[in-house]
Amino acid sequence: MQRIRIIGVIVVLALVTAACGGGDETPGDTPTPTGATGSGGLSDFGESIDADPALVEKALGPVEPSDEESWNIILASIARADQDLDQATIDKAMECWSNQECDTGTGGETVMGYADGGGDTVNVWRAVSHMEAILQALTYDEIGAIVSTEANFGGPTFDPTIAENDMRFLISRGVDFIVGYPDIGIGLREEVLEAEAAGIPYIPFSAGYVGLPGQEGALVPGEDYLTVVGENLCDLGDSFADVLNSGVGTGEVALLGGTPNNALSLGWQQCAVSGFADGIDLVNPPANENTTTGDTSWFPPAIPAVFQGLLTTNPEIKGWAYEYADGMNIGLQTYADLGIPVENLTVALRTDEQNLFCDWAERDEPTYHIWYSAGGNFQSRVGVTAAMLSLKGAEIPAELVVPHVMREVTEADCDPARVNEAVSGTSLVPDEVLQLMFAG
Amino acid sequence: MVTTTTKAPSTALTSFVVASRYMPVYIALVLLVIVAFLWAPATLSSVALRAVAPYGAVLGITALGQMLVIMTGGIDLSVPGTMSLAAVIMVGVGDGSNERIAIAIVTALVAAAIVGLVNGILIGGLKLNALIITLAVGLIVNGVVNRYGSTFPVQSPVPPGMSDWTSTRILGVSPIFWIGVGLTVVLIVGLRYAAIGRRFQAVGANPVASHVVGVRVTSNQILVYVVAAVFYAIAGVALAGLIRTPGVAVGSQYLLGPIAAVVIGGASLTGGLASPLSTFAAAFFLTGLNQMLRTMGLPTALQFVVFGVVIIGGMLVSGDRIVRGVEQVIRERKRDRSQTPALLGSAEERAWKEEGM
Numbered sequence A: 001m002q003r004i005r006i007i008g009v010i011v012v013l014a015l016v017t018a019a020c021g022g023g024d025e026t027p028g029d030t031p032t033p034t035g036a037t038g039s040g041g042l043s044d045f046g047e048s049i050d051a052d053p054a055l056v057e058k059a060l061g062p063v064e065p066s067d068e069e070s071w072n073i074i075l076a077s078i079a080r081a082d083q084d085l086d087q088a089t090i091d092k093a094m095e096c097w098s099n100q101e102c103d104t105g106t107g108g109e110t111v112m113g114y115a116d117g118g119g120d121t122v123n124v125w126r127a128v129s130h131m132e133a134i135l136q137a138l139t140y141d142e143i144g145a146i147v148s149t150e151a152n153f154g155g156p157t158f159d160p161t162i163a164e165n166d167m168r169f170l171i172s173r174g175v176d177f178i179v180g181y182p183d184i185g186i187g188l189r190e191e192v193l194e195a196e197a198a199g200i201p202y203i204p205f206s207a208g209y210v211g212l213p214g215q216e217g218a219l220v221p222g223e224d225y226l227t228v229v230g231e232n233l234c235d236l237g238d239s240f241a242d243v244l245n246s247g248v249g250t251g252e253v254a255l256l257g258g259t260p261n262n263a264l265s266l267g268w269q270q271c272a273v274s275g276f277a278d279g280i281d282l283v284n285p286p287a288n289e290n291t292t293t294g295d296t297s298w299f300p301p302a303i304p305a306v307f308q309g310l311l312t313t314n315p316e317i318k319g320w321a322y323e324y325a326d327g328m329n330i331g332l333q334t335y336a337d338l339g340i341p342v343e344n345l346t347v348a349l350r351t352d353e354q355n356l357f358c359d360w361a362e363r364d365e366p367t368y369h370i371w372y373s374a375g376g377n378f379q380s381r382v383g384v385t386a387a388m389l390s391l392k393g394a395e396i397p398a399e400l401v402v403p404h405v406m407r408e409v410t411e412a413d414c415d416p417a418r419v420n421e422a423v424s425g426t427s428l429v430p431d432e433v434l435q436l437m438f439a440g
Numbered sequence B: 001m002v003t004t005t006t007k008a009p010s011t012a013l014t015s016f017v018v019a020s021r022y023m024p025v026y027i028a029l030v031l032l033v034i035v036a037f038l039w040a041p042a043t044l045s046s047v048a049l050r051a052v053a054p055y056g057a058v059l060g061i062t063a064l065g066q067m068l069v070i071m072t073g074g075i076d077l078s079v080p081g082t083m084s085l086a087a088v089i090m091v092g093v094g095d096g097s098n099e100r101i102a103i104a105i106v107t108a109l110v111a112a113a114i115v116g117l118v119n120g121i122l123i124g125g126l127k128l129n130a131l132i133i134t135l136a137v138g139l140i141v142n143g144v145v146n147r148y149g150s151t152f153p154v155q156s157p158v159p160p161g162m163s164d165w166t167s168t169r170i171l172g173v174s175p176i177f178w179i180g181v182g183l184t185v186v187l188i189v190g191l192r193y194a195a196i197g198r199r200f201q202a203v204g205a206n207p208v209a210s211h212v213v214g215v216r217v218t219s220n221q222i223l224v225y226v227v228a229a230v231f232y233a234i235a236g237v238a239l240a241g242l243i244r245t246p247g248v249a250v251g252s253q254y255l256l257g258p259i260a261a262v263v264i265g266g267a268s269l270t271g272g273l274a275s276p277l278s279t280f281a282a283a284f285f286l287t288g289l290n291q292m293l294r295t296m297g298l299p300t301a302l303q304f305v306v307f308g309v310v311i312i313g314g315m316l317v318s319g320d321r322i323v324r325g326v327e328q329v330i331r332e333r334k335r336d337r338s339q340t341p342a343l344l345g346s347a348e349e350r351a352w353k354e355e356g357m
Helices: A002-020 A039-043 A053-060 A068-079 A087-098 A124-137 A152-157 A160-173 A185-197 A233-248 A263-275 A300-313 A325-338 A354-363 A379-391 A431-438 B011-020 B023-039 B046-071 B079-092 B098-125 B130-149 B160-167 B175-193 B195-205 B207-212 B217-243 B257-264 B276-295 B300-316 B319-338 B347-354
Strands: A101-103 A110-116 A143-150 A177-181 A202-204 A228-230 A251-255 A280-282 A317-322 A345-349 A368-372 A399-401
Touching (some): A068 A379, A068 A399, A087 A431, A110 A124, A110 A160, A110 A379, A143 A160, A233 A251, A233 A263, A233 A280, A233 A317, A233 A368, A263 A317, A300 A325, A300 B046, A300 B217, A325 A345, A325 A354, B023 B257, B023 B276, B046 B079, B046 B175, B046 B195, B046 B276, B079 B130, B079 B217, B098 B130, B098 B160, B098 B217, B160 B175, B160 B217, B175 B217, B195 B207, B257 B276, B257 B300
Parallel strands (some): A110 A143, A177 A202
Antiparallel strands (some): A101 A143
């Protein structure tokens, strides 16, 4: 009996020691937020970095991890990207995607806000990114409602106050965090500060800085707003320059961008320009360090005119650098209109909409090369996970750096079975959902 | 209201005064060609001009519709919405099938006509402010377009036959250009020789006098918005074929452009005379200007500034101002010669003529 009591006391002591986690803590202390420094830290907040390697490669390609904090949050995000969804989840996702507000049905008290400066009807990329964020939100029982806004660039007048008012609407709606893409960039400054002052973290993705670091008036991620998710823009610009330096060698190249002076385009264009080799002749250099060039607004109807403007005076352009593969595909129509053959051409892209790749395969032109990075749709998922971690007390780095790698297009990048050709191959939205989104 | 003259001491002088209001656009075109020759000569190549032609024609067709409205003293800000409506109908009703192109076009034109009818009834019938009403109707139409556009996948294409057709060439130029030319000719003939065209002008120049002489002012004011909306729809259908995946905001760039083309083309914003040919030419001037600014590599912000300055310049040398200036010069010269009263339209002048002096 005496032995049993001793063994029992030892067992109890062992259990107490295990529960308290070692000598640094006294029993009863709650764990101090340790930041996203490792699996132990994230698991304290209910996250796992046990992401499917195949999904990681699908979303990012064969990248090297970025800094540990960023990488762990990225892994934690992808770990939630279940590709085998039940019908109820699919139906709920479609409901939330199709309506401004939806009840997730979990009874959770957290409300997610989503603010897009464009919108689902502007282009496929935005529609998919929106769905990525919704699917991510549906993996959190804490999130009880999703509220989405889309500014559509302010309609016919391209009015930035629409995007500003959308933010104010979300603030007044009482959302707990806002994920989005700030097309008007620094123009959203006051509303982002209002949100943060109201205790609502703002997390832009796709390198949607609210003003590029160094720009006058720019907000500082990590200080003025929670964080920004995206690639290192200078590295991305350097990658584009490397592709064109080796692919073109000597000749004319052109840069294209999105909405005028948006942070994403501004960031990579600055570094691309400085990274070009001596033999590269940039036909449309930015006017100064604070302006973008080749602005297309990523808006399909506006793209042909930009290509026309450049190709009419520079039909010998041998290289393009642009974020948007689908936009490049639209621009190829101008080649046909102007009677310029698509040959001796190198293209460096960020996104990977398949319609361009399938067109490339069909052309079968050995002197036409396309290099791409990744669509980045899934980055909205990272924003959602970062927000939820933050709400639970985790420290989030000021920039969640998404690594990138440039890959050359092959025939395997054209999947004839893809529901919609204009969807990125790197998107993590399951095919069943894409079918409902785009098959009509 | 400024009333343009129809009475002059000689037909030649009258013709000169009337024609002078349309001169600025041709002078502007010549200046544009000179500037392009100096700074962006590639924009004058046949290849470049052929590429720009369909887009110039799209703006031209919308401007012709806007011209009709402005001739009656109105204005129409529902152009972007109506164009976008026509474009998404081509996608939605067309449903990717060449067999459905015809029904899609008819549907687009009918839908646009309904939009025009609403505008016309509210403005011509109820005498509400055209600027406010058309802006409001345009917003409603935009909402309808967004709602309708969400019923099919974003970036859905028009039927392939439609986009293939816009890529064809007639005498080396897009068929859309020839449609624009055709509509211009139709309007020239209609406004000059058809009763309905002259009624449009009369209603715009002086609705009270028109009513007195038996013109159904209200009916004409309603009808003009319907006809204009059909023009916008034609442009929207053409643009959808050009863009291939038009989207719900394809018409968003056509709010100010058509109005600018009408003003630069010499029409008076207060109503009355207008020239389809000058308006169509002004549309090409604006399209060519846009193209040249892009080709010169101007930042987007500066392009907007230059575009706005040109429009203001067009207003400063608008047809009304030209005519008033010419009248003033002629009047002063006559006064200097004979101390006679004003040249045009005064009772004193008529008395002077009756005395045979």
